[in-house]
Amino acid sequence: MTDSRSSELTAATAREQQCDVVVVGAGIAGLVAGVTLAPSEDVVVLESASRPGGRVESVCRGDYWLNIGAQFTEGTGVLFDVIDKYGIQLGSLADAKVALYREGRTVRADNPAWMLLRTRMSLRAKVELAMLGLRIQRVYNRFMANKNAEDAQAYRAFLDSQPASWLMRGVKTDEVREIFSDWAGQWIGCDPEETAATQLAFSIGTQLMKASEVPNFALPVGGNQAFTDALADELGTRLRLGAHVRSVTWNDDYATVRYTDATGPVTLTARRVVIAVPTDSALQILTDLPAEYRAALGDTNYGRYILAGIFTKEEGPQRWDDYYAIATQGMSFQAIFNHSAPQRTGGPRKPGGALVCLAGGSRADDLNKLTDEQIEALFVSDLVKVLPELKDKIEHVVVKRQPRVVPYWAPGKRDAQRTLGRSLGPITFAGDFLGDPSLAAAADAGQRGADATRGASA
Numbered sequence: 001m002t003d004s005r006s007s008e009l010t011a012a013t014a015r016e017q018q019c020d021v022v023v024v025g026a027g028i029a030g031l032v033a034g035v036t037l038a039p040s041e042d043v044v045v046l047e048s049a050s051r052p053g054g055r056v057e058s059v060c061r062g063d064y065w066l067n068i069g070a071q072f073t074e075g076t077g078v079l080f081d082v083i084d085k086y087g088i089q090l091g092s093l094a095d096a097k098v099a100l101y102r103e104g105r106t107v108r109a110d111n112p113a114w115m116l117l118r119t120r121m122s123l124r125a126k127v128e129l130a131m132l133g134l135r136i137q138r139v140y141n142r143f144m145a146n147k148n149a150e151d152a153q154a155y156r157a158f159l160d161s162q163p164a165s166w167l168m169r170g171v172k173t174d175e176v177r178e179i180f181s182d183w184a185g186q187w188i189g190c191d192p193e194e195t196a197a198t199q200l201a202f203s204i205g206t207q208l209m210k211a212s213e214v215p216n217f218a219l220p221v222g223g224n225q226a227f228t229d230a231l232a233d234e235l236g237t238r239l240r241l242g243a244h245v246r247s248v249t250w251n252d253d254y255a256t257v258r259y260t261d262a263t264g265p266v267t268l269t270a271r272r273v274v275i276a277v278p279t280d281s282a283l284q285i286l287t288d289l290p291a292e293y294r295a296a297l298g299d300t301n302y303g304r305y306i307l308a309g310i311f312t313k314e315e316g317p318q319r320w321d322d323y324y325a326i327a328t329q330g331m332s333f334q335a336i337f338n339h340s341a342p343q344r345t346g347g348p349r350k351p352g353g354a355l356v357c358l359a360g361g362s363r364a365d366d367l368n369k370l371t372d373e374q375i376e377a378l379f380v381s382d383l384v385k386v387l388p389e390l391k392d393k394i395e396h397v398v399v400k401r402q403p404r405v406v407p408y409w410a411p412g413k414r415d416a417q418r419t420l421g422r423s424l425g426p427i428t429f430a431g432d433f434l435g436d437p438s439l440a441a442a443a444d445a446g447q448r449g450a451d452a453t454r455g456a457s458a
Contacts, residue, residue: 014265019044022257023274024245027054029430030276031231032446046243052232058223064354065223066309066339068400074217075440078447086230090218091342093211096324101386125175140205159198160414166197185360186334188406189303196411219342245285255426272453276430296416300433302404306367308357308379309398315351331382333357372399407433428452
């Protein structure tokens with residue numbers, strides 16, 4: 001049977017349905033959009049996976065949990081309204097610290113002068129690292145002081161046009177270049193040459209702040225999936241899992257969404273559609289896109305990660321209990337995130353813990369050639385080198401390959417955000433690619449998309 005004949009039969013046998021609004025994608029943006037629209041619109045949320053949440057995924061075991069998708073929760077806005085609405089408890093990281101592991105020594109990084117004094121590297125490298133840290137802090141403070149001021153926007157536009165290497169002016173030592181590269185892999189999931197200076201300065205600048213200065217810096221009890229599950233539960237039957245969208249077509253008045261589920265093909269007609277999937281997925285399902293939108297979707301890239309969530313069984317207080325992150329040098333992974341940190345304040349310390357070892361960028365590309373079993377063995381071996389107290393204390397390991405997590409843009413390409421922020425006929429975009437990428441930005445984009453859709457479909 002030819003492809004055209006097969007398509008004709010599929011179209012002829014498809015179930016036909018109608019609703020007011022279709023949301024494509026049940027990540028945090030799509031779920032917020034759906035819940036926002038549900039009281040006033042006949043809304044359907046389509047998700048190809050068997051679970052909601054998208055890049056938000058958590059694993060629980062006993063008293064502990066860990067995130068094997070988006071790692072932390074911070075910021076302000078809609079996300080925290082959601083958390084309050086469902087009574088989700090936040091485990092604060094305000095008192096937690098960051099450390100640096102290098103050449104067999106772990107040094108706390110909350111005091112930069114002490115860190116530089118104790119870190120094993122050459123004097124020149126220490127001077128360059130101090131210079132780099134101060135530069136990033138100045139850049140971060142300048143465009144964060146007043147995001148809406150004209151001079152701040154002009155400065156941000158300048159940073160958007162510069163490669164991340166612009167931040168490295170004057171750095172000559174391989175030691176500092178390695179640290180900088182690991183920062184990019186750890187916080188964005190790319191290599192420095194792939195992204196513009198803006199996002200890397202924003203990501204590193206946020207982490208150079210004291211944790212207490214980052215708004216609502218926390219880990220929800222039960223993991224980030226606690227709030228995506230709560231949103232999915234509220235949507236109920238409006239959320240359709242296992243719904244594989246094949247195409248979205250439109251005219252000035254309505255859109256047609258064609259998808260397949262366990263019972264066969266469906267043709268769903270709606271007045272409006274919210275596209276809340278990663279940009280590469282949007283390119284596959286949106287036909288006849290104007291060149292400007294096609295380019296904007298193509299200019300949005302995603303960091304890639306390999307993660308190993310590790311449940312441990314140590315007993316008694318440990319020296320890393322008040323670290324939320326340890327940046328690692330010379331290991332197979334670039335960072336260790338301690339998801340148990342919020343549970344270490346007050347009362348006796350429970351046995352065990354939950355750690356995430358993460359590698360991003362080209363490090364993840366190399367690791368992706370290995371099997372899960374090989375990655376697990378490599379990460380566990382290196383984890384015990386960093387934290388030798390965990391020898392024979394590993395209880396359970398979950399390996400996760402994340403091909404796209406944090407959106408990023410090459411120099412001169414961030415105008416994609418402005419384009420995708422505009423509706424295209426009955427089509428509206430929503431996702432963390434419309435802000436400074438974070439869970440909070442995704443939730444805000446979901447609500448903005450719902451508000452724009454609700455007004456236009458009335």
